[in-house]
Amino acid sequence: xxxxxxxxxxxxxxxxxxxxxxxxxxxxxxxxxxxxxxxxxxxxxxxxxxxxxxxxxxxxxxxxxxxxxxxxxxxxxxxxxxxxxxxxxxxxxxxxxxxxxxxxxxxxxxxxxxxxxxxxxxxxxxxxxxxxxxxxxxxxxxxxxxxxxxxxxxxxxxxxxxxxxxxxxxxxxxxxxxxxxxxxxxxxxxxxxxxxxxxxxxxxxxxxxxxxxxxxxxxxxxxxxxxxxxxxxxxxxxxxxxxxxxxxxxxxxxxxxxxxxxxxxxxxxxxxxxxxxxxxxxxxxxxxxxxxxxxxxxxxxxxxxxxxxxxxxxxxxxxxxxxxxxxxxxxxxxxxxxxxxxxxxxxxxxxxxxxxxxxxxxxxxxxxxxxxxxxxxxxxxxxxxxxxxxxxxxxxxxxxxxxxxxxxxxxxxxxxxxxxxxxxxxxxxxxxxxxxxxxxxxxxxxxxxxxxxxxxxxxxxxxxxxxxxxxxxxxxxxxxxxxxxxxxxxxxxxxxxxxxxxxxxxxxxxxxxxxxxxxxxxxxxxxxxxxxxxxxxxxxxxxxxxxxxxxxxxxxxxxxxxxxxxxxxxxxxxxxxxxxxxxxxxxxxxxxxxxxxxxxxxxxxxxxxxxxxxxxxxxxxxxxxxxxxxxxxxxxxxxxxxxxxxxxxxxxxxxxxxxxxxxxxxxxxxxxxxxxxxxxxxxxxxxxxxx
Numbered sequence: 106x107x108x109x110x111x112x113x114x115x116x117x118x119x120x121x122x123x124x125x126x127x128x129x130x131x132x133x134x135x136x137x138x139x140x141x142x143x144x145x146x147x148x149x150x151x152x153x154x155x156x157x158x159x160x161x162x163x164x165x166x167x168x169x170x171x172x173x174x175x176x177x178x179x180x181x182x183x184x185x186x187x188x189x190x191x192x193x194x195x196x197x198x199x200x201x202x203x204x205x206x207x208x209x210x211x212x213x214x215x216x217x218x219x220x221x222x223x224x225x226x227x228x229x230x231x232x233x234x235x236x237x238x239x240x241x242x243x244x245x246x247x248x249x250x251x252x253x254x255x256x257x258x259x260x261x262x263x264x265x266x267x268x269x270x271x272x273x274x275x276x277x278x279x280x281x282x283x284x285x286x287x288x289x290x291x292x293x294x295x296x297x298x299x300x301x302x303x304x305x306x307x308x309x310x311x312x313x314x315x316x317x318x319x320x321x322x323x324x325x326x327x328x329x330x331x332x333x334x335x336x337x338x339x340x341x342x343x344x345x346x347x348x349x350x351x352x353x354x355x356x357x358x359x360x361x362x363x364x365x366x367x368x369x370x371x372x373x374x375x376x377x378x379x380x381x382x383x384x385x386x387x388x389x390x391x392x393x394x395x396x397x398x399x400x401x402x403x404x405x406x407x408x409x410x411x412x413x414x415x416x417x418x419x420x421x422x423x424x425x426x427x428x429x430x431x432x433x434x435x436x437x438x439x440x441x442x443x444x445x446x447x448x449x450x451x452x453x454x455x456x457x458x459x460x461x462x463x464x465x466x467x468x469x470x471x472x473x474x475x476x477x478x479x480x481x482x483x484x485x486x487x488x489x490x491x492x493x494x495x496x497x498x499x500x501x502x503x504x505x506x507x508x509x510x511x512x513x514x515x516x517x518x519x520x521x522x523x524x525x526x527x528x529x530x531x532x533x534x535x536x537x538x539x540x541x542x543x544x545x546x547x548x549x550x551x552x553x554x555x556x557x558x559x560x561x562x563x564x565x566x567x568x569x570x571x572x573x574x575x576x577x578x579x580x581x582x583x584x585x586x587x588x589x590x591x592x593x594x595x596x597x598x599x600x601x602x603x604x605x606x607x608x609x610x611x612x613x614x615x616x617x618x619x620x621x622x623x624x625x626x627x628x629x630x631x632x633x634x635x636x637x638x639x640x641x642x643x644x645x646x647x648x649x650x651x652x653x654x655x656x657x658x659x660x661x662x663x664x665x666x667x668x669x670x671x672x673x674x675x676x677x678x679x680x681x682x683x684x685x686x687x688x689x690x691x692x693x694x695x696x697x698x699x700x701x702x703x704x705x706x707x708x709x710x711x712x713x714x715x716x717x718x719x720x721x722x723x724x725x726x727x728x729x730x731x732x733x734x735x736x737x738x739x740x741x742x743x744x745x746x747x748x749x750x751x752x753x754x755x756x757x758x759x760x761x762x763x764x765x766x767x768x769x770x771x772x773x774x775x776x777x778x779x780x781x782x783x784x785x786x787x788x789x790x791x792x793x794x795x796x
Contacts, residue, residue: 127394128436131272131373132474134527137757140514141168141206141477142495143441146194147178148484153500154197161481162201164495164507165514169203170440170477171195172261173278174240176210176218180257183217188264195270204272206440206477207265209361211254212278213240218253225250228286230333239488245283245357246290258364266368273373275440276361279399280376282350282384286330290353295325297349312633313341340553341634347385347549355389362392377440380426383552383563385545388433388584395434395474398426399441402464404450410750411767416457417790420750420765421567421574423464425582427471428570429543432581438475439468445493445506453491459790461509463763466792469517470754470761472527478510516782516794523781523796525758530579531775534755537578537742540592541570544585547601550634551626557658560678560722565624566598568726572733577745577753589614593742599626602634603644612648616712620740622733623649624719625656625679642681649718650689650709654682657698667705667721667728669693670735674728681720683707692732693721706732708739715740751787762793 132139142161146154161169172179172191180186195205219226219237225247227235235242243250265271283290302308306322315321320339322328331342362374373394378387380398388396402418409415430437442464446455468476483494483504495507503511548562573580573596581592585607589595595614600623608628615621628645630636637644642653659665659677666673667680669692682703685691693706705721706728717736723729737744747753750766760778764770764787772785772793782794 127371127373128474130371132436134757135521135524137517137521137524138469138473139167139475140165140510140517141170141204141475142166142510143170143173143477143480144194144198144482145174145480146171146190147175149482149500151190151193154194155200157481157500158197158201158203160496160501162203164503164511165518166203166510168206168272168475168477169198169481170206170275171198171208172210173208173275174210174213175208176213176257177215179210179261180215183221183253184256186257186260188261195265195268199270205270206273206275207261207271208275209254209258209261209277209365211243211258211276211357211361212280214243214250214254218250219243222249222253224287224289225253226287227283228288228290230284230286232286240278241281244285244287244290245353246285246287246293248289251357251360255360255364258361259368262365262368266365266372267370269371271372273375273394274365274369275397276358276374276376276393278377279379279441280354280358280386281379281381282347282354282386284333284350285353291330293353294330294346294349295328297352298328298345299325301345312635313339313345314635315339340550343553344546344549344634348546351385351389354386359390359392362390366392375438375440378430380429382429382543383545383548385549387430393434395436395438396430397438397440397475398430399479400426400439400464400468401441401443401447403443403454403456403460404447405452405454406450410765413457414765414767416454417460417463417765418456420752420763421571423467424471424574424752425567425570427468427473428580429582431472432540432583432587436474437472438477439473440477441479442468442476443506444478444480444495444510445504446491447493448489448491456506457790458505459509459788461506462513463765463790463792465510465513466761466794467752467763470752470756470763472754472756520759520781520794523758527757529758530755533743534577534579536593537576537737537744538592539573539578539580539594539596540587540589541566541573541580541582542585542589542595542597542600543582544600544602546632547599550601550630551599557678559661562599565678565722568723568729569596569598569622569624569733571726571749572730574752575730575745575747575749576733576737577747579754585610589619590617592619593740594620594622594736596622596624597627598624600624601626601629602632603628603630604632605644608645608648611645612711615648615714615716618713620715620717620736621648622717622719622736625681625722646686648709648711649707649716650686650711651704651707651718652684652686653720654684654700654703656681657700664724665698666696667693667723668696669706669728669731672731674731675724676721676728677724678722680705680722683718683720685709692717692735693728695721708736758796760793760795762787762795764789764791 408419664675
């Protein structure tokens with residue numbers, strides 16, 4: 106089966122233009138957002154299908170979602186296909202004006218495949234071979250598995266690719282990066298390395314620093330998959346292995362996409378990721394039309410505000426996903442949003458009344474083109490029996506979450522009469538538009554050498570993100586592929602791996618008037634994770650207007666202090682002692698230890714712009730909050746001061762305010778605005794929409 110790897114690695118301007126045109130057809134502004142629901146015809150007596158589709162339509166759903174886990178029904182024997190049952194389901198859905206998202210069933214290969222071809226099964230590091238009876242047990246690195254999967258997908262695409270009732274395709278289900286020790290994965294890793302290092306083992310040895318501890322290889326055939334659990338395993342090798350593992354997932358999806366597009370007529374192709382931001386595969390399958398994600402908010406975690414905050418969830422969990430997925434392709438969807446109580450959490454409480462609707466409005470506020478929920482009917486058997494649906498176990502009684510979906514869909518239907526173009530947003534809102542530059546490889550590198558057990562890369566990023574949302578700022582979390590100049594402020598937290606090209610782009614951005622915020626642990630290493638043969642962190646000294654004298658790490662029970670503008674802040678995870686140059690202002694300094702008085706935060710003017718360097722990670726994010734507040738004030742960028750748990754966004758000429766906090770929030774309505782939904786005193790789990 107042809108791999109199409111080269112196509113995976115490039116953007117095509119013509120294709121992007123075509124996507125922009127198709128997007129207007131697939132997701133017209135007048136619709137605001139489309140709502141759908143998962144359905145599994147193969148789980149239910151066919152005599153009930155029509156009743157179910159009719160009720161879906163009556164509740165307000167506009168599309169449904171088929172065949173996600175149905176490979177055994179689609180191909181009951183190798184090479185023998187049965188689409189007749191699915192045809193009947195598609196026809197009944199269409200009868201009730203429900204479009205269909207068709208899925209490839211690659212997360213659940215049938216038992217005949219696992220038994221006849223056991224070599225396709227994932228092998229874990231401890232030697233355990235996964236088996237039939239669950240899901241996602243097949244290896245993306247297995248050429249045979251790909252061949253068998255692509256045969257089934259091609260038949261499915263030939264059958265439905267020109268069917269106007271099918272609006273789009275979802276690939277696999279929640280595809281993740283596999284740390285697979287299948288023999289084919291090891292061979293694939295060697296091939297990956299040969300290609301990357303031009304078949305030059307000396308180049309690999311140099312990149313991996315194998316002179317250390319007698320690790321030198323004389324041929325690629327000596328290389329095995331790195332034992333991730335083995336203490337002190339070469340972290341340069343692990344860095345390449347993680348790149349390989351992510352590439353296996355991205356190429357598997359991309360090849361599916363290209364195969365479907367041979368037959369699809371005006372149908373989009375996406376997949377639904379769990380937002381595992383550090384895994385490195387999200388956004389790597391370049392030929393997908395856009396991305397979608399899965400989001401569950403209440404599952405026994407302690408995230409949330411107040412004593413019962415776990416019933417509402419983390420206030421920024423959906424917002425961060427929106428801001429991460431949207432910039433990748435300019436549009437996105439949410440393919441799986443919690444409808445109520447789930448079954449797989451550590452504790453599975455009921456969501457707070459109103460929370461499901463709050464999550465739906467959170468998805469809408471971020472700019473999503475569609476939202477879909479898992480699932481329509483609560484299952485009567487299988488692993489997810491206690492997972493709520495839109496209707497309960499009798500198949501007809503609408504659950505509390507189902508009623509909140511119904512309410513949201515009716516609200517959207519009413520707002521369609523008042524819609525504006527998607528990008529109709531106030532000038533003062535756009536003036537504070539900010540990007541966070543994110544590369545998962547920084548996390549990979551840091552997490553193998555944390556230096557302090559209390560360090561958490563994503564928590565460090567969140568300290569900046571949280572304050573931006575308090576500003577009421579529109580945020581894009583972007584990769585290096587994006588144009589930095591589109592943003593007045595660009596924040597690159599803990600950006601450890603750099604090269605000259607990136608430093609040059611940062612410098613150009615600042616000189617042309619951009620405002621760059623860099624933080625501790627930035628610029629230490631090259632892209633292979635090697636320290637530069639130069640003074641520590643010196644590759645960005647000219648950009649930051651300071652040097653790093655040294656860094657320190659403190660015990661969590663005995664933190665140090667940093668002072669800025671008369672206020673003190675605790676820190677322990679990481680602190681860099683800075684030596685400022687000319688045209689560099691000191692904003693904060695250490696107040697204790699043997700480096701008392703040393704600068705911790707500086708602001709440097711370069712060309713038309715500025716570089717703020719935050720050389721320390723505070724314990725609770727208050728320093729980061731105050732640094733950003735001071736910076737935006739210095740730049741005369743107007744900001745809001747929303748309490749944690751309250752967020753505000755604009756889209757389609759609508760302002761949306763969301764309250765995840767544990768107390769009512771009184772919102773000051775901008776002059777000339779009119780309330781469309783809710784009240785200005787917004788209760789917990791409440792929503793305000795104004796125009």
